[in-house]
Amino acid sequence: MNQFSGKTVVVSGGAEGIGFGIAQAMGKQGMNVVLGDIDSNQLDIARAALEKEGINVLTVQMDVTNLSQWQNVADKAIERFGKIHMLVNNAGVGNRPGTIEQTDDKDWRWVLDVNLMGVIYGTQTMVPLMKQHGEQSWLINVASMAGMMGVPSAGAYTATKVAVVGMSESWYAELKPHNIQVSVLCPAFVKTRINLSNRNKPAELKSETESDANKASFSAAAKHIQKVIDNGLSPTIVGERVVEAVSNQELYIFTHPNYRKAVQKRFQAIDGAFARAEQSPLLTSVLDEEIVAWSEK
Template sequence: MSTSDTTPVTDHASEFAGRAALVTGAASGIGLATARRLGRGGAKVVIADYNTEGAEQAAAALEAEGIEAAAVRLDVTSPESVEAAVAFTVATFGSLGLAVNNAGIGGPSAPTGEYDIDAYSRVVRTNLDGVFYSMRYELPVIEAAGKGGAIVNVASILGKVGFAGSAAYVAAKHGVVGLTETAAAEYSAKGIRINAVGPGFIETPLLKSMDQDAYDGLVALHPAGRLGTSEEVAELIAFLLSDRASFIAGSYHLVDGAYTAV
């Protein structure tokens, strides 16, 4: 049988038609770019974020583009809040088939032996526990619908390598990769694919406000000669959620301009 006989032909403008997607941390940045990309592919999207006003503004912006979108406040450190956001998605759009667990925070920079205990707990609760809580409530709903689905967890390049001064963030993101692999082993046979992405340093207004020498030094760490964009990460996430990635599960995909290759 030829490759053309087994490769699905997909119209990218309608590849997610009829699917409902929940994107956490979607008021801005990678989350918003991902929600927009899924919506442009036909998905109905829930913008979930701790920043209620930002989520509502993001949903309104997507609706102005012709995308079906709704906003919900989400605190990923609260299992009850996560459960409510999943229920909101089903109540609003009738189902849940796609999820992107993106919400996260950075945390302070300090050597491991001096890292503030409360700060460590806050970062891990948000970046690791938040992903667990999200899958904990997303998976039963997707499974119960019996139509399969896909989840992408947003880790980081720091899910692969260390970074001085970032013990909490690195520990959490390594944990996200492990959670992803474990859940994929459990749910792939049920038609639910789960993968992780590891974005490198991405262009944001915060980075643009850096001292020019510091910014140039950061860029120099990337063999690609530049930083990435939220849209480039969103495109990878969309691919992993789509039927084009039908045999990809339990894997961790870097999008970092070869940062981790050197």
């Protein structure tokens, strides 16, 4: 028996893609699986697939941007399985690639609501329940490689993913004394339907710019990204990798080691900027001041 067996995982956006891959991998470890998703048809398909593998599954239709719907997921999960031990904040959307001018208020609102508020609401709902029972628990947030470095023409998406990495670092230290292990998954391209995220966009948030002259440049960029996603890693492997890394108690979970050099370049740029600040005659007074720092261990 492993540490996950008999425990319960809630996966937002778990009906397909990366969320489904993680749910399946955790189910294979013997976990009870609760899938929360906005797409009820896809939920039915996912439930049938997991049940075929002998996994205990509960599906709940929900929108991660709605706090009371999160509470409903928690109530139903507890009613069926007793306790919740793992939350995977996975549901997320990719907005159309666009410059500052092309990304309007509605685009920003939608991406911030799903990718950021969705993670906050899920955490606010489930973490107090984990603290109450006190058993070993896990919070896994799905960010992106975009959380490790800014992506041009994807300001809104990048903002949310950097925030998810930052919140995970905060919560890692905060939740450790409560027996809750925090991890943040940062994949590069994975073969999913993320490029068709608009399928779940509420009608009132659809942008006028989607039908004007900008459309051509949007679709050229979208086509390029579609190609990269089509050649991306399989969500099944991502799910297995999450089990491997969580078992190793890793805070940062990477699935694309080929991006290591690119992230190192960012660290070097930051380190270089610190070195220049150290040399500035304006800042000598703070050099010996004690620092207030977060520490991973």
